[in-house]
Amino acid sequence: EDKVVQSPLSLVVHEGDTVTLNCSYEVTNFRSLLWYKQEKKAPTFLFMLTSSGIEKKSGRLSSILDKKELFSILNITATQTGDSAVYLCAVELSGGSYIPTFGRGTSLIVHP
Amino acid sequence: SQTIHQWPATLVQPVGSPLSLECTVEGTSNPNLYWYRQAAGRGLQLLFYSVGIGQISSEVPQNLSASRPQDRQFILSSKKLLLSDSGFYLCAWSRQGAYGYTFGSGTRLTVV
Numbered sequence: 001e002d003k004v005v006q007s008p009l010s011l012v013v014h015e016g017d018t019v020t021l022n023c024s025y026e027v028t029n030f031r032s033l034l035w036y037k038q039e040k041k042a043p044t045f046l047f048m049l050t051s052s053g054i055e056k057k058s059g060r061l062s063s064i065l066d067k068k069e070l071f072s073i074l075n076i077t078a079t080q081t082g083d084s085a086v087y088l089c090a091v092e093l094s095g096g097s098y099i100p101t102f103g104r105g106t107s108l109i110v111h112p
Numbered sequence: 113s114q115t116i117h118q119w120p121a122t123l124v125q126p127v128g129s130p131l132s133l134e135c136t137v138e139g140t141s142n143p144n145l146y147w148y149r150q151a152a153g154r155g156l157q158l159l160f161y162s163v164g165i166g167q168i169s170s171e172v173p174q175n176l177s178a179s180r181p182q183d184r185q186f187i188l189s190s191k192k193l194l195l196s197d198s199g200f201y202l203c204a205w206s207r208q209g210a211y212g213y214t215f216g217s218g219t220r221l222t223v224v
Contacts, residue, residue, distance in 0.1 A: 006155075032211050042202060042215035043156075050211075088155065092211065099171075100213065102148075104155035 002027040004091050006103035014111050017079050021106045023089030024071040031094035033072050038086040079110045114139035118203045118216030131190040135203030143205040145186040150200040198223045
C-alpha cells in the first residue's frame, strides 16, 4: 500500500524561528511530490518536485526532494504569524490517472 | 484562466437527509476531477475521481456517490447522511497528463 508520512504532526514556534517539515513516502511508480499550504479552506499550491537535489524556492520557503532516501523537506525561514497553517505533502503516481496520496499534514502555529 | 467553483460553503443537515454538493470548473476542457474529504486533524482522503463524463472511480466504499453529468461538472451525493459523513469536502481538478491540482474552496458539512 502506498504511504505518505509527514512529521511532525504539529509544531509551535515563535516569529523569526526557522522550521523544517518532513515528508517521507513509500510508493510504487513515483511521479512527483507536491507541497500545499492549507489555512482555513482550500489548500494552495506551494511546490512541485520531480528531481532529486534540486531546491525549489519561493521567498522564505524552500523545498528539496531526495528520491534515493524517499523524502522531502519544506523549510520556512524567519517565520511569520501568516505562516500558521497546515502544510500538506502529496505524492503523485505515474501510470493511469495520476491519483495523489496525501499525508496527514503538519499543523504549524507561529506565535508573535 | 481556469477557475473552480464549489458550493455551498457550509451545510448543516440532519441524519438521514440527502446530500448534493456541486463543483464546476471553468476555462478548461476534459479535466480530471476529484472529491476529497478531510476529517478534523486528518489528511485528505480521496473519495472519487473522474477522467471523463460518466466515468467515476470510487476509492473508498461508503455512503456517498458521485456523478459527472457534464464535462466540467462533478457532483457528490448521498441518499441518507450519517453522522460520520461530517467533514470538510474538497473538489479539485487537474489537466489530463499534467502535474498538480487546484482545489475548490471547500464545503464544511455537519450532520446533526
